[in-house]
Amino acid sequence: xxxxxxxxxxxxxxxxxxxxxxxxxxxxxxxxxxxxxxxxxxxxxxxxxxxxxxxxxxxxxxxxxxxxxxxxxxxxxxxxxxxxxxxxxxxxxxxxxxxxxxxxxxxxxxxxxxx
Amino acid sequence: xxxxxxxxxxxxxxxxxxxxxxxxxxxxxxxxxxxxxxxxxxxxxxxxxxxxxxxxxxxxxxxxxxxxxxxxxxxxxxxxxxxxxxxxxxxxxxxxxxxxxxxxxxxxxxxxxxx
Numbered sequence: 682x683x684x685x686x687x688x689x690x691x692x693x694x695x696x697x698x699x700x701x702x703x704x705x706x707x708x709x710x711x712x713x714x715x716x717x718x719x720x721x722x723x724x725x726x727x728x729x730x731x732x733x734x735x736x737x738x739x740x741x742x743x744x745x746x747x748x749x750x751x752x753x754x755x756x757x758x759x760x761x762x763x764x765x766x767x768x769x770x771x772x773x774x775x776x777x778x779x780x781x782x783x784x785x786x787x788x789x790x791x792x793x794x795x796x
Numbered sequence: 797x798x799x800x801x802x803x804x805x806x807x808x809x810x811x812x813x814x815x816x817x818x819x820x821x822x823x824x825x826x827x828x829x830x831x832x833x834x835x836x837x838x839x840x841x842x843x844x845x846x847x848x849x850x851x852x853x854x855x856x857x858x859x860x861x862x863x864x865x866x867x868x869x870x871x872x873x874x875x876x877x878x879x880x881x882x883x884x885x886x887x888x889x890x891x892x893x894x895x896x897x898x899x900x901x902x903x904x905x906x907x908x909x910x911x
Binding site for chain 1 (some may be wrong): 824829831833838839840841842843846848885898899900902903904906
């Protein structure tokens with residue numbers, strides 16, 4: 682299947698700082714990427730849909746100024762958590778849509794810990 | 797809005813036995829896709845199987861098969877000859893065929909395989 686790489690897998694940052702998470706599609710072009718947040722033992726919560734070359738579409742309740750998403754190329758989307766707080770600590774997962782396969786493939790996920 | 801319901805938070809199965817995970821969904825669309833994803837302890841989401849709604853034949857992937865009942869809006873996953881490596885969270889997902897690429901996930905079923 683298609684490969685989606687997410688980096689970093691784990692990151693610890695200080696409260697008030699910003700942290701960037703990258704999501705890359707390695708062997709296909711992804712016009713659409715998705716960012717999810719997953720709380721322990723819960724399902725994936727869609728945060729935003731990222732389309733290459735345009736602004737991301739955020740789900741209700743997700744602060745667009747806090748979770749900045751950029752999809753500058755067909756293989757890269759980034760999520761920047763700005764002015765991070767301990768309550769932002771979570772597991773973040775990206776995924777990329779493949780039109781040819783009509784499905785999505787996931788990155789490995791990123792653990793963010795804000796101290 | 798589309799909703800996906802997994803009514804079994806936890807399931808267990810004896811190694812080598814068969815287990816069925818339930819999923820129901822709500823939609824007014826006639827054309828859509830359904831998926832089962834597996835999330836092992838590593839947290840990497842893995843596509844297990846997919847089904848196109850316009851196909852009457854149930855999808856099969858080795859030991860994994862689905863029972864797709866379109867009228868009942870039911871999409872269960874059967875795992876045959878269960879193996880220890882099948883232990884994971886399983887998420888059912890829905891995607892509309894014609895508009896948007898957004899996936900809707902169920903709340904997940906935690907599967908334990910007993911040696």
